[in-house]
Amino acid sequence: MSVLPRIGVATPEQVADAGALTAEAYLADRLLDRDDEYEVELRDAERRAREATLLVASVPVDPAAPDGRHAVVGTITLAPYGSSYAEIAEPGELELRMLAVAPEARGAGVAEALVVAAQREAVVLGARRVVLSTLDSMRTAQRLYARLGFTPAAERDWAHEEIRLRVLTWTPPTAPGVLTEMACWPPLRVLTTRGGWRVGVSQGLTRRANSAVPLTEPADLAAAVAEVVAIYAAERQRPVLRLGGSDVDRRVGELLDAQDWVTASVTDVLVADLHAPVRTEPTAPAPPSLELAVHHVPDDAWLETYLGVKSASADREVARAILAGGTAQHVVARHAGAVVGVIRVAYEGDWAALSCLAVDPLARRAGIGRALTLHALALAREHGAARAFLQVEAHNVVAARLYARLGFRPADSYRYREPRVGALG
Numbered sequence: 001m002s003v004l005p006r007i008g009v010a011t012p013e014q015v016a017d018a019g020a021l022t023a024e025a026y027l028a029d030r031l032l033d034r035d036d037e038y039e040v041e042l043r044d045a046e047r048r049a050r051e052a053t054l055l056v057a058s059v060p061v062d063p064a065a066p067d068g069r070h071a072v073v074g075t076i077t078l079a080p081y082g083s084s085y086a087e088i089a090e091p092g093e094l095e096l097r098m099l100a101v102a103p104e105a106r107g108a109g110v111a112e113a114l115v116v117a118a119q120r121e122a123v124v125l126g127a128r129r130v131v132l133s134t135l136d137s138m139r140t141a142q143r144l145y146a147r148l149g150f151t152p153a154a155e156r157d158w159a160h161e162e163i164r165l166r167v168l169t170w171t172p173p174t175a176p177g178v179l180t181e182m183a184c185w186p187p188l189r190v191l192t193t194r195g196g197w198r199v200g201v202s203q204g205l206t207r208r209a210n211s212a213v214p215l216t217e218p219a220d221l222a223a224a225v226a227e228v229v230a231i232y233a234a235e236r237q238r239p240v241l242r243l244g245g246s247d248v249d250r251r252v253g254e255l256l257d258a259q260d261w262v263t264a265s266v267t268d269v270l271v272a273d274l275h276a277p278v279r280t281e282p283t284a285p286a287p288p289s290l291e292l293a294v295h296h297v298p299d300d301a302w303l304e305t306y307l308g309v310k311s312a313s314a315d316r317e318v319a320r321a322i323l324a325g326g327t328a329q330h331v332v333a334r335h336a337g338a339v340v341g342v343i344r345v346a347y348e349g350d351w352a353a354l355s356c357l358a359v360d361p362l363a364r365r366a367g368i369g370r371a372l373t374l375h376a377l378a379l380a381r382e383h384g385a386a387r388a389f390l391q392v393e394a395h396n397v398v399a400a401r402l403y404a405r406l407g408f409r410p411a412d413s414y415r416y417r418e419p420r421v422g423a424l425g
């Protein structure tokens with residue numbers, strides 16, 4: 001598919017389309033008869049949007065105008081335990097229901113994008129498990145669920161009016177946590193506030209190395225935030241706080257809302273089990289004569305390619321100093337003598353951290369990103385790591401799809417908060 005589907009909570013204009021599409025998709029697969037009462041329920045997306053979370057996938061009507069009008073091509077319903085649409089969810093579980101893709105949009109990864117988005121949402125909501133019921137006849141969906149890490153929970157299978165429903169569950173992987181993340185991408189300097197928060201200072205290169213992390217809950221949150229602001233002011237830097245889903249982070253977030261701080265970006269942490277078999281796409285193009293070289297310290301070619309994609313104006317020596325901290329390998333991909341892509345693997349405990357994946361814009365869509373990621377995973381296995389993680393911005397759908405297909409699953413999510421421009425005077 002040339003344009004990846006856009007996934008989001010259904011807007012009021014999309015709700016009716018999502019309802020019609022669900023019924024049509026079930027009818028097309030002969031999962032219901034025309035006079036089936038369930039058809040009325042499938043069409044009633046208004047109620048799903050009210051009483052659950054209705055996600056929709058949409059694609060541009062004109063593929064040549066990706067920002068133009070979009071049409072709904074798929075939908076899924078997310079029902080937390082206790083909500084009216086949850087049939088089997090137990091406390092702490094999120095239930096997926098009514099996955100449907102328009103018949104004309106099938107085979108292009110729309111259902112995969114919807115289920116991955118639902119897994120991500122489960123992590124953001126702090127759900128401990130995702131559950132769903134399927135019919136034996138839903139073969140395509142079952143293959144998809146298996147590929148995305150769902151496993152049968154036969155003891156929970158159930159029946160409805162003599163129809164046997166199989167239950168599948170998915171448990172989010174354990175996240176590395178902020179301290180492992182920091183060890184794999186160490187700021188040049190880490191200052192500690194009076195309340196025990198860690199403040200990374202690295203001349204502004206990457207928010208990851210230039211943000212404050214609330215590791216404790218001080219009695220006076222406002223004073224702790226003010227201290228972070230003062231530290232960054234002394235460094236002539238904009239203050240940035242990294243906030244995840246913990247109770248402290250939530251309370252800090254409420255305070256920042258009141259102080260008019262904005263969300264600068266949302267990052268997902270994805271995790272892959274390095275002992276699980278890697279599922280490469282049968283359609284994956286083998287990159288022609290790609291040479292991969294590995295260095296412990298990033299050389300100029302590596303830095304130039306990474307910074308060329310990340311931030312051309314960044315200081316190369318600052319980048320070299322950040323990347324040289326910790327144990328890591330830097331992979332350079334060359335094709336016909338020219339550097340076409342890079343990736344980094346850093347190590348901490350049994351974790352491998354993949355980062356800096358960047359492919360020259362002129363060399364994209366030729367399998368180089370996938371080859372670099374697979375090579376990094378192979379290096380991590382060789383190094384003895386048991387699991388890998390990476391951080392990807394929530395809007396980066398291209399990278400997210402690449403990682404999902406290589407076995408990475410959502411494990412955590414955090415946001416960087418900054419004062420609104422001009423708010424600090």
Ligand SMILES: CC(C)(COP(=O)(O)OP(=O)(O)OC[C@H]1O[C@@H](n2cnc3c(N)ncnc32)[C@H](O)[C@@H]1OP(=O)(O)O)[C@@H](O)C(=O)NCCC(=O)NCCS
Nearest residue numbers: 002357358359364365366367368369370391392398399402
């Ligand atoms: C993400 C990135 C590394 C991918 O590199 P690449 O060499 O183009 O990737 P590949 O050719 O190996 O493609 C991998 C998959 O993504 C798909 N893909 C790549 N670009 C795509 C696009 N613009 N639209 C739709 N699909 C795309 C490919 O089709 C392939 O999927 P499939 O074969 O399963 O269909 C590259 O786009 C890039 O450098 N982006 C900027 C930096 C970045 O986002 N890095 C990741 C930071 S976490």
